[in-house]
């Protein structure tokens with residue numbers, strides 16, 4: 001099953017490499033990875049997605065928790081949560097395709113954030129599934145470049161991942 | 164407040180931490196530190212002959228004393244040479260603090276002379292590591308390193324120290340913290356009472372119980388409690404390779420080691436058990452054989468301080484995360500409560516049937532009851548260990564290398580006390596034995612220390628004979644000489660029709676007697692069984708000398724029992740070259 005694991009990590013050099021290294025060391029795959037500072041400058045928030053069975057996930061979260069730099073960890077997929085992935089996609093926009101790309105972007109509530117004589121750059125925010133569908137819907141157009149932030153996630157309601 | 168340079172702070176912090184020995188080897192990046200040690204440091208430094216040996220010696224010291232071993236090496240090759248020893252300590256959860264030199268901060272990343280990314284190289288084999296950025300951070304980092312290395316599930320910690328951080332011309336206020344708290348590191352302090360209650364009930368209801376204990380009992384100083392528990396219930400106990408000495412090896416309730424080369428009665432009891440109490444053990448592949456066939460009718464209670472050890476391979480029915488000492492204490496009092504309430508538990512009739520069955524197994528194929536050697540003048544390796552056991556009264560510290568000799572030592576030396584058996588179980592590092600023995604002997608100069616080795620393994624760190632001369636560590640080296648990489652040969656006999664690919668070197672072995680004499684030690688060659696006990700006594704009578712016993716043994720002997728793999732269960736064993744279960 002696909003899991004979204006989110007953690008608060010000491011903002012120390014080497015912390016990220018310990019987390020990432022653990023995956024290869026123990027034979028796990030990371031599908032997406034997102035890491036950035038938080039409101040507390042001593043902490044960064046890391047969110048990653050991976051597809052594994054329950055047993056392997058249990059072992060993985062235990063191993064991650066054991067890392068001294070990991071302060072707190074949650075498997076967001078265990079409860080109601082919000083996930084967002086941000087995509088910037090550059091497509092060829094000439095002739096009839098120009099209109100078509102614009103229309104599809106509107107349907108997906110994306111924004112064209114850069115316009116060139118022959119290209120559009122579109123920004124789209126949503127779940128990974130939504131971004132995947134958008135890319136699929138663009139199949140008719142010529143996709144020049146795709147860049148995604150990886151999933152960031154947060155629990156719904158009162159539940160928080162904080163110190 | 165005192166002003167100290169970075170190098171001086173390291174020397175002082177090690178003193179303040181109560182470190183007894185530093186095992187190390189100098190080089191450019193650590194010269195400021197060495198100068199500080201030379202000028203003013205009460206902690207003696209032991210100069211090894213190879214950095215791998217520094218880590219093994221510190222490791223041996225740590226295993227024997229329970230205190231973290233301390234290592235100091237230079238950058239680049241010094242650090243990479245230490246890697247095998249760090250990995251060895253990591254696999255066996257041994258507390259160790261490794262200070263490695265690093266090139267000057269401004270050169271990092273430029274492929275400077277003797278630069279290597281030690282934090283990166285050591286990442287998968289350390290409990291944690293620190294890169295020091297500022298001299299003034301040194302005291303706190305060192306304190307944290309010792310704290311992390313020795314608490315919870317212990318392990319090695321690396322501190323990488325750029326040379327400029329230790330420069331003598333810049334000084335800072337020094338204060339060594341008494342204790343340290345870290346928000347991101349807080350190992351479990353006690354087990355969950357509800358779980359412990361459940362465990363007590365399950366344990367008392369068992370009809371065919373086995374207590375399976377590992378290195379965690381030794382690391383967690385819980386041998387006495389474990390023994391108390393087993394004796395109170397009259398339940399059988401088996402130990403892992405790392406757990407030997409956690410329960411008295413000469414006791415009637417002891418079934419011997421379990422696993423790949425475990426005792427017949429231990430493996431049989433495990434397989435047929437209905438309740439396994441696993442304490443400080445981790446169900447590793449050398450114990451379980453095929454996991455899916457592991458102990459089909461057993462409920463498993465698993466106590467460990469590391470949650471990640473629980474249900475990693477074998478799913479626990481009752482997991483209990485906590486230090487073995489506090490959990491066993493609580494478990495004992497729960498058992499007292501329950502047995503007071505209900506005089507019927509444990510079921511004594513069932514327990515008697517279980518013991519009858521175990522005794523039957525033991526009589527049939529137990530190593531001390533079943534097996535006899537053919538009358539011959541050839542020395543069998545088992546006889547060497549039995550001789551060592553007799554001559555040392557079963558009370559020596561025994562270190563070992565890796566191979567057949569290691570398994571014979573584990574099987575035939577009946578360790579009655581914890582911390583006496585010192586071997587590389589998890590990583591299986593040849594070359595561990597001699598340097599580890601140095602660390603043990605320095606910790607306990609008045610105790611007998613024997614290194615059981617093979618002519619293959621001993622040559623992996625033979626240069627340490629020189630360290631033994633310099634620091635006067637009169638250990639006894641028991642070389643089980645079979646002129647083969649014996650364990651490799653055994654597998655080649657069993658699985659490759661005796662094709663001995665690269666497992667022989669008979670005509671190129673050194674004259675070990677001359678070799679040890681060249682280092683100033685005593686060498687004795689033993690070729691006949693009749694001479695064995697005499698030579699052994701002779702060696703241990705020379706209290707102040709390192710004696711190397713070069714004992715020629717039957718080269719064709721195999722270690723048995725041996726699990727049948729792949730696809731075998733605990734009870735599937737070779738019992739000799741032509742008998743199997």
Ligand SMILES: Cc1ncc(C[n+]2csc(CCOP(=O)(O)OP(=O)(O)O)c2C)c(N)n1
Pocket residue numbers: 564565566567568569591592593594616617618619620621643645647648649650651
């Ligand atoms: C550093 C290292 N290299 C290789 C091995 C693989 N290995 C395991 S046992 C063994 C043979 C050991 O031979 P020896 O030390 O003579 O002991 P014996 O088995 O003959 O008692 C080898 C090569 C190992 N465990 N460690």
